[in-house]
Amino acid sequence: MFGVASFYAVLGVPMSARSWLITSALTVAAVTLVGCAQPTPEPSVTPVAEPVHWSYDGASGPASWAELDSSFETCAVGTDxxxxxxxxxxxxxxxxxxxxxxxxxxxxxxxxxxxxxxxxxxxxxxxxxxxxxxxxxxxxxxxxxxxxxxxxxxxxxxxxxxxxxxxxxxxxxxxxxxxxxxxxxxxxxxxxxxxxxxxxxxxxxxxxxxxxxxxxxxxxxxxxxxxxxxxxxxxxxxxxxxxxxxxxxxxxxxxxxxxxxxxxxxxxxxxxxxxxxxx
CATH class of the missing domain: 3.10.200.10 (Alpha carbonic anhydrase)
Known part of the structure; x- marks a missing residue:
């Protein structure tokens, strides 16, 4: 099988032009490969949790604090x-x-x-x-x-x-x-x-x-x-x-x-x- 240089020699391309043509061909191939590459995935960002809303009255008042978040459990089960x-x-x-x-x-x-x-x-x-x-x-x-x-x-x-x-x-x-x-x-x-x-x-x-x-x-x-x-x-x-x-x-x-x-x-x-x- 012919290499790139042999192919240009058969066509009668002068030696001075062969290097330029080979370089150009390799550049096009490289650009093509880069263009086909998979895009780098964006780094995942963990969303920041919003603070749990609590208050002193209504559905988020003291009687319901333990139900608003698992970290508030002591508000209901604590003995002290x-x-x-x-x-x-x-x-x-x-x-x-x-x-x-x-x-x-x-x-x-x-x-x-x-x-x-x-x-x-x-x-x-x-x-x-x-x-x-x-x-x-x-x-x-x-x-x-x-x-x-x-x-x-x-x-x-x-x-x-x-x-x-x-x-x-x-x-x-x-x-x-x-x-x-x-x-x-x-x-x-x-x-x-x-x-x-x-x-x-x-x-x-x-x-x-x-x-x-x-x-x-x-x-x-x-x-x-x-x-x-x-x-x-x-x-x-x-x-x-x-x-x-x-x-x-x-x-x-x-x-x-x-x-x-x-x-x-x-x-x-x-x-x-x-x-x-x-x-």
């Missing part, structure tokens, strides 16, 4: 859930915690369920049972989630803390209507325009009530996924906020409170606290 109804009388103190508070810087924004202050990691720390927790964020519920002898307060602040291993402790502060809180003004003012994040500085020590006597019990997050093994410390003495301040928080999120959960076999104990204020 929060909030709870606290006794009218604080049990005799059997523990003592230490609070070390200084100004905390962070951002205020709307999570879609509450107005929240997110700390930059510096500021207030809390020592409980020898373990140190640092303030992560603070948010508000209107009305309160914990009740005392069956009665809710006008509002409740949750100061969420975490230790080095990620274990959570939530400091709850009940709020009654009365004198305005100067310490909470940066948080309240930012809550009126949380479409954009607001940088604020919070004097955490000034937010605390004058008495640090408290209720303590083991519970859970009060929002999905209702994770348990959360230590709760709820101050027995409320702080006050003006009707206007409470109204501002209520205007952002009205009735964002989970109903109280059964206490079960748990025991609520009393505690005290020492406060170290750092300049």
């Amino acid at each position: 859930q929060s909030p709870i109804d606290l006794p009218a009388t604080v049990p005799a103190p059997s523990t003592s915690i230490r609070l070390s508070a200084e100004d905390a810087d962070g951002d205020v924004f709307d999570t879609g369920h509450a107005v929240e202050f997110e700390s930059d990691g510096e500021g207030e720390t809390l020592t409980f049972a020898g373990d140190e927790y640092s303030l992560q964020q603070m948010h508000a519920h209107v009305p309160s989630e914990h009740t005392v002898n069956g009665q809710p307060a006008a509002a409740e602040l949750h100061l969420v803390h975490a230790d080095a291993d990620g274990r959570l402790l939530v400091l709850g502060i009940l709020v009654t209507e009365g004198q305005a809180s100067d310490a909470l003004m940066p948080f309240i003012e930012a809550a009126t325009h949380v479409a954009d994040e607001e940088d604020v500085t919070m004097d955490v020590s000034a937010v605390l009530p004058p008495s640090l006597e408290n209720y303590e019990y083991s519970g859970s997050l009060t929002t999905p996924p209702c994770t348990e093994d959360v230590q709760w410390v709820v101050m027995s003495t409320p702080i006050s906020m003006s009707a206007e301040q409470i109204g501002t928080l209520e205007g952002a999120h009205s009735h964002n409170a989970r109903p109280t959960q059964p206490l079960g076999d748990r025991v609520v104990v009393g505690g005290t606290a020492d406060l170290d204020v750092e300049d």
Whole structure:
């Protein structure tokens, strides 16, 4: 069988032209092969799952949280859930915690369920049972989630803390209507325009009530996924906020409170606290 060069020789094509013709033929063949090749498939992209919608009323409210997503199952089957109804009388103190508070810087924004202050990691720390927790964020519920002898307060602040291993402790502060809180003004003012994040500085020590006597019990997050093994410390003495301040928080999120959960076999104990204020 003739090769390409022999074929051109038989035809009498001059040697000088044979190289050009052979090169051209090979180029056409290469282009043809490339054109017939299978296209490279586009890399597959895994769609990002949309967050599960939950709320405080209707079909997506607390009674249905466990049905909205399998990861919310604990909201229904958990035995150590929060909030709870606290006794009218604080049990005799059997523990003592230490609070070390200084100004905390962070951002205020709307999570879609509450107005929240997110700390930059510096500021207030809390020592409980020898373990140190640092303030992560603070948010508000209107009305309160914990009740005392069956009665809710006008509002409740949750100061969420975490230790080095990620274990959570939530400091709850009940709020009654009365004198305005100067310490909470940066948080309240930012809550009126949380479409954009607001940088604020919070004097955490000034937010605390004058008495640090408290209720303590083991519970859970009060929002999905209702994770348990959360230590709760709820101050027995409320702080006050003006009707206007409470109204501002209520205007952002009205009735964002989970109903109280059964206490079960748990025991609520009393505690005290020492406060170290750092300049």
